[in-house]
Amino acid sequence: MPAPPGSTPPPAAVVALPGGRDYAVHFDPLAELARHLREAGLRGPRALVVTDETVGPLYLDAVRAALGGAGWDVEALAVPAGEASKSVGQWSGVLDWALRLGVDRQTPVLALGGGVVGDLAGFAAATLLRGLPLVHLPTTVIAQVDSAIGGKTGVNHATGKNLVGAFYQPRFVLADPATLQTLPDRELRSGLAEVVKHALIADAALVERLERDWDQLLDRDEAVLGRVVRDAAAVKVGVVAADEFETGDRALLNFGHTFGHAVEREAGYGALTHGEAVALGMRAAVHLSASLASGRVAGVLPAPFDRADALVARLAPPALDAAVSDDALTDAMQTDKKRTSRGLRFVVLDDVGRARLAEDVPADAIAAAWRYARGE
Amino acid sequence: MPAPPGSTPPPAAVVALPGGRDYAVHFDPLAELARHLREAGLRGPRALVVTDETVGPLYLDAVRAALGGAGWDVEALAVPAGEASKSVGQWSGVLDWALRLGVDRQTPVLALGGGVVGDLAGFAAATLLRGLPLVHLPTTVIAQVDSAIGGKTGVNHATGKNLVGAFYQPRFVLADPATLQTLPDRELRSGLAEVVKHALIADAALVERLERDWDQLLDRDEAVLGRVVRDAAAVKVGVVAADEFETGDRALLNFGHTFGHAVEREAGYGALTHGEAVALGMRAAVHLSASLASGRVAGVLPAPFDRADALVARLAPPALDAAVSDDALTDAMQTDKKRTSRGLRFVVLDDVGRARLAEDVPADAIAAAWRYARGE
Missing domain, CATH: 3.40.50.1970 (Rossmann fold)
Structure with a gap:
């Protein structure tokens, strides 16, 4: 402001x-x-x-x-x-x-x-x-x-x-x-994907303001946009100070990114903006979070994941190309540099504003997450 | 040992x-x-x-x-x-x-x-x-x-x-x-140039042992060589810990190197080993040290620089190519990345085992140092 x-x-x-x-x-x-x-x-x-x-x-x-x-x-x-x-x-x-x-x-x-x-x-x-x-x-x-x-x-x-x-x-x-x-509008919305990510992993109060002020954000109200950007930056500042070299909690910033990088690889770089790929990735990651919390998830996500999902949906990511198979996407995740020797690592939400790392995630939960991100 | x-x-x-x-x-x-x-x-x-x-x-x-x-x-x-x-x-x-x-x-x-x-x-x-x-x-x-x-x-x-x-x-x-x-013998001698450098800038006791044990070093006596290498490494360890990013005293490790890098550039990389270029550079740097301490230096260097010079001479660097002019060498120093915005910076000895940085060095002292390194 x-x-x-x-x-x-x-x-x-x-x-x-x-x-x-x-x-x-x-x-x-x-x-x-x-x-x-x-x-x-x-x-x-x-x-x-x-x-x-x-x-x-x-x-x-x-x-x-x-x-x-x-x-x-x-x-x-x-x-x-x-x-x-x-x-x-x-x-x-x-x-x-x-x-x-x-x-x-x-x-x-x-x-x-x-x-x-x-x-x-x-x-x-x-x-x-x-x-x-x-x-x-x-x-x-x-x-x-x-x-x-x-x-x-x-x-x-x-x-x-x-x-x-x-x-x-x-x-x-x-x-x-x-x-x-x-x-450009598309770049603004792409950037808001990272704002949503920072809010979902670490700042429940920012989630509330995003829910309340979304239309003013898209209208680029200077005061609203300025405060949201500053608060989202503060999440990054805190995480980096705690873990400069990504040996621990800094990996939480990859929420939506393990899925999202696979989308970027398979859709071809440039077909989607980074933010669009991350938004799609966050849809998958929110679903995965719900699966790991509640077992098999069908239809509407249970609370609090429904709320996270609704916020991600405001980003209105484009549909995932039907020609890209879930298997191809899952394979693409294997090349992500955030993997460890022990296998893929995902960031999942425990709640709105709180995230954690998950390893040894079942393959069927990943497949279900991809289907959800497609809107199936 | x-x-x-x-x-x-x-x-x-x-x-x-x-x-x-x-x-x-x-x-x-x-x-x-x-x-x-x-x-x-x-x-x-x-x-x-x-x-x-x-x-x-x-x-x-x-x-x-x-x-x-x-x-x-x-x-x-x-x-x-x-x-x-x-x-x-x-x-x-x-x-x-x-x-x-x-x-x-x-x-x-x-x-x-x-x-x-x-x-x-x-x-x-x-x-x-x-x-x-x-x-x-x-x-x-x-x-x-x-x-x-x-x-x-x-x-x-x-x-x-x-x-x-x-x-x-x-x-x-x-x-x-x-x-x-x-x-190979030439590589051993080249490495000893860095050993001599570390001794001259920071370890008077190591200077004494180098003077005493030089022949055993060249013969690769395992105990003598092992201890000398370990002690010379310890100088580097101490300097790096005090100044990781070369914003201060780490620059003392460049003793002989501002001159030496110019020699490498002008002689053509590969004509001399790095250690040979540094040995020539140290001859020039020892002379510069004596000039800054005592004014114009003619003939034999005054104590304690005579002692440093004698140790450097044991490295027996090849002669500087007569076709390379002093002006070309001095120009070549200008491109060295250790220069600051304020001009060239040289490492000089105050004593055997003690070095400091010198800026704003008179051009005639640099020219005299080059002549000395040539044996003129």
Whole structure:
């Protein structure tokens, strides 16, 4: 919610990490970028901006204006928009560009855009001179609540998504709420899938507000959208601080993702947005949660899973392609990197706002979950 | 020194790091590998070994024997020996190999070899699934005392050495002293350059032993070589624990390296070993140390720099190619990634066993250091 004139803005959430690596997630206009760089101890004169061909034309001028006045010398590179830019080839291209410019270890890399740009630029920052200071400037809901927070960076590989990458934390995140006003509707809704996920796994109060304010969210009411995004980001901040390297509870953020990644693989990357695949995955995961709690589930889900299901349904994911078989989807889950040596691991809900990990899940429960996600 | 039968081996040095990432540097036979994996909490069944075409034929059987008996399933890849394997292309090849085998986040990557293999396999481990457990099995002096300890991983780039990489710490280091017996003489001497470096910057007692025992070292007396390597490794362990990301005193390990990297660039990588370039670089750095302490230096260096110089001279570095000009060398230093925004930074000695950083070094002192390194 924009602070009334004269009031103090709410304090930034801080990702608490060992080794002096704490960092803040600011919800603030891009115009404040130079101040935040200074306060984070970053100094010029050169800054590299990595963006994409959609976001660059919208916000690169604002970044240049914010930095130019403070004496920064801004160099920018725009990669093609879309998942295909998360490749070893594009990563190598960013490195070539940066190294030919002549960076040093103090040169910040600013990732201006959504999840693709954040993951690509983050991996480049992680691997240039063994690590340049990274700043995320997320411009989508999904990036502001999820991908810009927590240090997962990387690119895709022929054998699967996100298989090449590094854990590399930014110096800070600056999320400008105004950038969400230019998001295409489909991207907004895709981002809300991650908001719903964060609410379902960890924040029952946020579930209530989503149920109440859904229409205003879709209308992009600034106050409602701003508060929801901030609260959903806070869930991620807390989880990352508790488990930086995903050896424990951080895996709860994969709610809907084991199913969802299989959908993305089998539907072909790009046919669905990430959020649409996650929404489908959450339908399956909510059903699985009900199955594990109550045994065989037929027809309407029992409480409290009906409530979780209804919230996921508001995301209105497209139907799963009938040509993709449940077996193919289940096979695709086997390649997910979140598997352990002992087999697939699923995140299931115990209640609205509370999740846990489940291993050794029966095959028929998985098959029933796929059928449910199809609307059968 | 090999422990007498029935005695307790000396405790392993431990690199103390925040976030539960402490790790041990064991000096122990490769035959003990399965036990160390188990004690580090790593479990099979699959382990990936990355080695090179020189070291593989010598020690891969020993690794297979050590692991096979403990139920591990070993997959191995040997890259061509030599600096050219530190490339983005080879890194990408290691990733393709590992991902097609179907690794999971528990699959350890074992780097069996010298610095090239450690840097390449380490960077692959750092970037596979955002980080697989890494174990260094260094088989050269330079790797046992320096490159396998401290988490620097990476490959070279068209614009310079080690410009692409990550800080990524191993789970443990297992250095088998017996592997040093198969090192070519030139590699042994090259490794001793790093031993001399560690002694000069941080361990005056080790300087004394090097002066006394040099001939036994060159003869590979197991007890003498073993103790010297262990003590030189301990210097690295201490420095890394104090400054993991090279924001402070870790830079002292670059003694001789700002000059040395320039020599490598201008002589052409491969013409000199890394240790030979560092030995030449240390001659220049010792002279620079004397200049900064005493003003213009002509003829024999004043104490205590004469003593440091004599120890470096035992490394018998080849002469610097007369076709390479001092100006070209000085230019080459400008591209070194250890430079700061404020200019080149040199490590100089205050005394034998004590070093510091020097910035804003006069150009004529650098030129005089190059002339000294040439023997002029």
